[in-house]
Amino acid sequence: MLRSMFTAISSLNLHQTYLDVVANNLANANTIGYKASRVVFQDQFAQILSPGASPSANSGGVNPIQIGLGSQLGYISPIFTQGMLQATGRNMDLAIQGDGFLVYDSGAGLRYSREGSLSMDSDGFFVNSSTGMRIQGWMTNGGTVDPNLPPSDIQIQAGGTLARSTESAIIGGNASADTAVGDTISTTMGLYDSLGNMHTATVDFTRTGPTLGDPLAVPPVPANPDNTWSWSVTDPAGAVGSGTITFDPNGQYSASTVGTAVSIPGGPGANAVTPTFDMTSMTMLASDTSVSVTSQTGLPAGSISDVYITPKTGEVFLIYSNGMREQVAQLAVARFNNSTGLIKTGNTMFQQGLNSGEAQIGLAGSGGRGTFAAGYLEASNVDMAQEFTNMILAQRGFQASSRVITTSDEILQELVNLKR
Known part of the structure; x- marks a missing residue:
């Protein structure tokens, strides 16, 4: 008779653990990143009253007689399903x-x-x-x-700071076709070295006179039509750079060359600025001169x-x-x-x-x-509806086990009363 009471006690303890897990899940229903836990029950060792018998030539087999001794905790593990993203x-x-x-x-x-x-x-x-x-x-x-x-x-x-050295610049606008041979037009530009220091350089465009060229010279001297200009770069620190730009008879860009690569000394501790120039948007029309630097890739130091x-x-x-x-x-x-x-x-x-x-x-x-x-x-993955269902199951399981203890107690009381 006492076996049922100990079996019921194991169930009471187990359902109390079940309720503890449910309570913890509900307590963390709004905890960011929380993963709900679940409880798995197992039965305990069973007492074997009879091992049973195998079939014989004259009789069938007999199943074993076993009485379970209650339940025990299998494991409690988190459920790693994806929580809702907030x-x-x-x-x-x-x-x-x-x-x-x-x-x-x-x-x-x-x-x-x-x-x-x-x-x-x-x-x-x-x-x-x-x-x-x-x-x-x-x-x-x-x-x-x-x-x-x-x-x-x-x-x-x-x-920390970060700067970008000027790697290229776009020079656009119009070099007036009315400019006389030998005259110069200029534009200034702000260029940045690797530490973000700005250097103001001047680009001079000089219209060159027409020449027939001398192909027999060493090196050969090419012809120079009157829509060719030379350009050069200067600044107080000793910048160098030169080349030519040529326009077609319609005053549109035709070609450009680089004689000396552009190099502008950087500030203390900085690398030299060595940009390339894009002059493809320049024109040579019979209107006012408006040559300027339209964009460049350098940036000053930023925090x-x-x-x-x-x-x-x-x-x-x-x-x-x-x-x-x-x-x-x-x-x-x-x-x-x-x-x-x-x-x-x-x-x-x-x-x-x-x-x-x-x-x-x-x-x-x-x-x-x-x-x-x-x-x-990521929000908690606790399912409130499921947890309230689990709470009811834990409560009813606890109540049922309590009823077993009460019933066992009443039967024991009847046994005690037999001596009267």
């Missing part, structure tokens, strides 16, 4: 679509999470906004990342104004005040052969478990890893 409008909020985890350094080993609310601390490290753990990835080296290296902290140096993380791949770019952007890092994604084998450590973080397998850390979108959704956070 738009935040904040670029440093990240969610992962698909399999994988963001990688953090806790100071006591790596941690893995689906919660990607990031911020930058006072030292320039990218950290989890809730825990301060530093997110892991790869800093660029020569503009690229090497995911074969172990991931490391991502840090942005404060006060960091924003940080941008690309969707899908998780590349980290710095945005500068001059409009330039520079990739400085790329975030890592980890996946496991058995994610349910991970160990929860709190703060929606996991650590590698004995049965999770080794972390496979690499780039987003490769090797079965999911991709990033920048400007989104």
Whole structure:
């Protein structure tokens, strides 16, 4: 008679655990990146009263007689279904679509999470906004990342600047056809060196007189029609550069040459500026002179104004005040052969478990890893309707086991009363 009471007690304990898991799921229904847990029951060892018998020539077999001794906890494991993505409008909020985890350094080993609310601390490290753990990835080296290296902290140096040296310039406008041979027209331009220093250079266009040329000279002297101009570059620092430009009889650009490549000395510590000139939009018409530099590729030094993380791949770019952007890092994604084998450590973080397998850390979108959704956070995947159903099941299971204990007690009471 006591067997039923101990069996019911095991069920009470188990359904209490079931209710504990349901309560924890409901408590984290609004926790970013939380993964709901589920409970699996198993029966306990069964007492064999009779092993049964096998069939014989004259009789059939007999089944064993077994009495179960209750239930026990099989396992509790997280459910890694995709949670709903919630738009935040904040670029440093990240969610992962698909399999994988963001990688953090806790100071006591790596941690893995689906919660990607990031911020930058006072030292320039990218950290989890809730825990301060530093997110892991790869800093660029020569503009690229090497995911074969172990991931490391991502840090942005404060006060960084970036400039772009002028590599090309477009010179347009009209060189008046009324300009006399030997006369010069000029235009000035601002060009930038590799450190963002601006250099003001002057380009002089001189109309050259017609010559017949001398093909027998060494070297040969080509003919020079009167719609050919020479150009040269000067500046106070000693710039050099020269060439010619030729127009057709309709005053449209025909050809240009470079005699001496343009080179403008850079500022202290900067490389020389060596731009090429595009003069294809110039004309030589009988109207006023209007030659000018219409555009050039250089930019002055700009300071960091924003940080941008690309969707899908998780590349980290710095945005500068001059409009330039520079990739400085790329975030890592980890996946496991058995994610349910991970160990929860709190703060929606996991650590590698004995049965999770080794972390496979690499780039987003490769090797079965999911991709990033920048400007989104992943909501909890707790299903409220399912959890309330589980709550009812836990309650009814607890009530049924309690009734078994009550009934067993009443029967024991009857046995005690038999002596009267």
